[in-house]
Amino acid sequence: MMSSRRWPTPEPLKYHVHNESQTIEVAKKISSELSPGAVLALHGELGAGKSVFARAVMRALGVRDQALPSPTFAIIQEYEGRGCRLAHMDWYRLHGIDELEAIGVREYMQPPWVCLIEWSERAAKLLPPQAIHISLNYVTDDPDARMIEISPDPLS
Numbered sequence: 001m002m003s004s005r006r007w008p009t010p011e012p013l014k015y016h017v018h019n020e021s022q023t024i025e026v027a028k029k030i031s032s033e034l035s036p037g038a039v040l041a042l043h044g045e046l047g048a049g050k051s052v053f054a055r056a057v058m059r060a061l062g063v064r065d066q067a068l069p070s071p072t073f074a075i076i077q078e079y080e081g082r083g084c085r086l087a088h089m090d091w092y093r094l095h096g097i098d099e100l101e102a103i104g105v106r107e108y109m110q111p112p113w114v115c116l117i118e119w120s121e122r123a124a125k126l127l128p129p130q131a132i133h134i135s136l137n138y139v140t141d142d143p144d145a146r147m148i149e150i151s152p153d154p155l156s
């Protein structure tokens with residue numbers, strides 16, 4: 001695992017990880033920089049590791065539940081953390097932003113919440129300006145390797 005710069009920085013921070021445990025280590029490191037009101041937009045193809053990353057952040061912030069089910073069918077799962085509440089969202093099956101307005105999505109993007117969103121591309125305009133973008137990308141032909149990029153701006 002390697003990184004080039006300290007986060008947060010205006011330039012994307014990049015980690016080349018070789019397995020799931022290293023992804024979890026990166027998530028823990030990022031978690032130590034988060035405070036209530038943080039919004040993390042997780043990007044990457046199916047199976048890239050967005051849920052792995054999100055669950056690692058939740059555990060690092062004090063969520064004790066064992067299973068941490070994927071929110072795919074619920075849009076959102078709520079958890080109690082240490083000094084914050086956590087919202088884990090998955091917008092993959094979203095039909096329209098009305099669905100998000102109906103659950104009062106903006107409430108989850110401010111203190112006391114830390115908000116983790118998979119497939120935020122489905123409703124990108126609902127992300128607040130402080131959102132941190134975390135992109136997990138497959139690299140080479142190693143099924144367990146990923147390039148993780150962390151940036152204050154959406155990556156193209």
Ligand SMILES: Nc1ncnc2c1ncn2[C@@H]1O[C@H](COP(=O)(O)OP(=O)(O)OP(=O)(O)O)[C@@H](O)[C@H]1O
Nearest residue numbers: 018019020023045046047048049050051052144146
């Ligand atoms: N370096 C890695 N980082 C994260 N997950 C990895 C890594 N290497 C292998 N994996 C595996 O890849 C899978 C990632 O699944 P995960 O559910 O986190 O993906 P996802 O991006 O949330 O997918 P979806 O778009 O379906 O929600 C897991 O089975 C995990 O064990």
Ligand SMILES: [Mg+2]
Nearest residue numbers: 050051070118
């Ligand atoms: Mg997922």
